Amino acid sequence: xxxxxxxxxxxxxxxxxxxxxxxxxxxxxxxxxxxxxxxxxxxxxxxxxxxxxxxxxxxxxxxxxxxxxxxxxxxxxxxxxxxxxxxxxxxxxxxxxxxxxxxxxxxxxxxxxxxxxxxxxxxxxxxxxxxxxxxxxxxxxxxxxxxxxxxxxxxxxxxxxxxxxxxxxxxxxxxxxxxxxxxxxxxxxxxxxxxxxxxxxxxxxxxxxxxxxxxxxxxxxxxxxxxxxxxxxxxxxxxxxxxxxxxxxxxxxxxxxxxxxxxxxxxxxxxxxxxxxxxxxxxxxxxxxxxxxxxxxxxxxxxxxxxxxxxxxxxxxxxxxxxxx
Numbered sequence: 001x002x003x004x005x006x007x008x009x010x011x012x013x014x015x016x017x018x019x020x021x022x023x024x025x026x027x028x029x030x031x032x033x034x035x036x037x038x039x040x041x042x043x044x045x046x047x048x049x050x051x052x053x054x055x056x057x058x059x060x061x062x063x064x065x066x067x068x069x070x071x072x073x074x075x076x077x078x079x080x081x082x083x084x085x086x087x088x089x090x091x092x093x094x095x096x097x098x099x100x101x102x103x104x105x106x107x108x109x110x111x112x113x114x115x116x117x118x119x120x121x122x123x124x125x126x127x128x129x130x131x132x133x134x135x136x137x138x139x140x141x142x143x144x145x146x147x148x149x150x151x152x153x154x155x156x157x158x159x160x161x162x163x164x165x166x167x168x169x170x171x172x173x174x175x176x177x178x179x180x181x182x183x184x185x186x187x188x189x190x191x192x193x194x195x196x197x198x199x200x201x202x203x204x205x206x207x208x209x210x211x212x213x214x215x216x217x218x219x220x221x222x223x224x225x226x227x228x229x230x231x232x233x234x235x236x237x238x239x240x241x242x243x244x245x246x247x248x249x250x251x252x253x254x255x256x257x258x259x260x261x262x263x264x265x266x267x268x269x270x271x272x273x274x275x276x277x278x279x280x281x282x283x284x285x286x287x288x289x290x291x292x293x294x295x296x297x298x299x300x301x302x303x304x305x306x307x308x309x310x311x312x313x314x315x316x317x318x319x320x321x322x323x324x325x
Contacts, residue, residue: 042312043071044298045319048147048174048204048249048278050076050100051109056284058109064286065116068279068295072325073117075106076147076174077137079124087126087150089181096149096176098282103137110141118325120144120174125158131165138169143323146174147204154185155192163196172200172322174247177208179219186211186233193241200322202276204247208234209256212267223255228263238271245322246271248314249278254297257304264304272310276319277301 046065051058065073078100083091095101103121110119121137122145123130134145145166152159154175166173175183186207193201206222214231216224237244247253257264268275279294289295298315305311319325 042316044069044277044315045323045325046070046073046279046294047144047202047276047319047323048076048247048280049073050078050096050098050280050282051105052095052099052101053282054099056282060284061109062113062116064281064283064292067286067289068292068298070279071116074120074143074319074323075110075117076120076144077101077103077106077122079122079150080127082124085124085126087124087152089151093150093182096147103133103142107137107140107142118143118323120146122146122148125150125152125156125162130158131161134162134165135169138165138171142171143325144172144174144202146172146202147176148173149176149178149182149205151181152184154183154189160192160195163192163199166199167196170198172202172245174202174204175208176205177203178205178222179207190237190241193237193244197243200243200245202245202247203234203237204249204253204278204280206252208246209252211235212256223252225255225259228260228267230263230266235267238274245274245276245318247276247278248297248301249280249294251293253278253280254293254300257297257300261304264300265306268301268304268310268314269306272313273318275314276322277315 049061049065051061078096080102081094082088088094106119110117119142121134121142123133125148145162163173177183177186207219210216210222210224211233212235213224213226213228215229216232238246277298279297281292281294283292286292286295301314302311305314
């Protein structure tokens with residue numbers, strides 16, 4: 001422990017942790033006066049981040065997460081790069097369409113910084129060795145399968161084999177729902193929830209969040225701005241199935257709250273035990289909070305949560321329990 005750390009420990013547990021370079025051994029990171037500092041009494045778990053997100057370096061990712069106040073992050077890898085399969089949109093969806101790296105990169109970072117990172121396991125679903133690849137990283141300590149972001153039916157035999165593997169290893173499956181492109185068939189997914197009641201599924205992305213509204217009929221609209229009438233597919237899945245959870249990450253998660261804030265207060269309260277904070281933002285450093293979507297999502301959760309208890313569940317407690325962090 002250096003002198004800076006010793007001085008910090010003189011403060012009470014309610015003091016804030018600065019983003020000193022000593023926080024990660026051997027790495028000095030740039031700071032600014034506007035950096036958000038992290039309170040050890042109010043930790044935040046980010047369940048949705050990526051390595052090399054549109055070229056972001058490991059050092060930039062570390063700075064970004066600390067600047068947002070994140071105390072633990074789950075890194076979601078891509079599958080391998082393929083050019084000849086419909087499941088990857090013939091190569092267009094390589095790297096989760098964001099240059100994200102496969103399993104080994106997420107594993108290496110999590111092993112280097114175990115206090116700050118966990119990792120997931122992933123692969124293109126319809127390969128001969130998909131289960132073998134995913135299982136390899138689950139055995140290494142992967143805490144989730146995903147992000148599953150491939151052009152394949154949600155109830156296909158290939159996906160069901162992944163659900164069976166998730167059940168065997170008792171890990172959640174995180175799915176990116178995007179009409180006509182990824183995880184096809186949200187309207188049929190209740191059958192999978194019923195068939196695999198021991199598997200926890202986490203919904204994410206445009207089609208997932210658009211369908212909180214019962215009146216969302218045009219599935220080509222990815223970021224609706226209209227007022228929300230409760231009772232959409234997503235709302236019902238969360239209400240009716242104990243094994244269905246929701247990931248607030250990306251612009252779609254933020255939009256689900258800001259499009260109708262009155263409804264959002266009720267939605268967060270109604271599903272307070274099922275909603276998980278994720279960022280899924282690609283900022284290089286996160287120091288410009290006005291431009292950081294992940295930071296905006298944190299602030300929106302704080303503003304729209306009807307109680308401090310609900311806020312803490314969404315930002316920390318639900319993920320801690322689900323991922324056993």
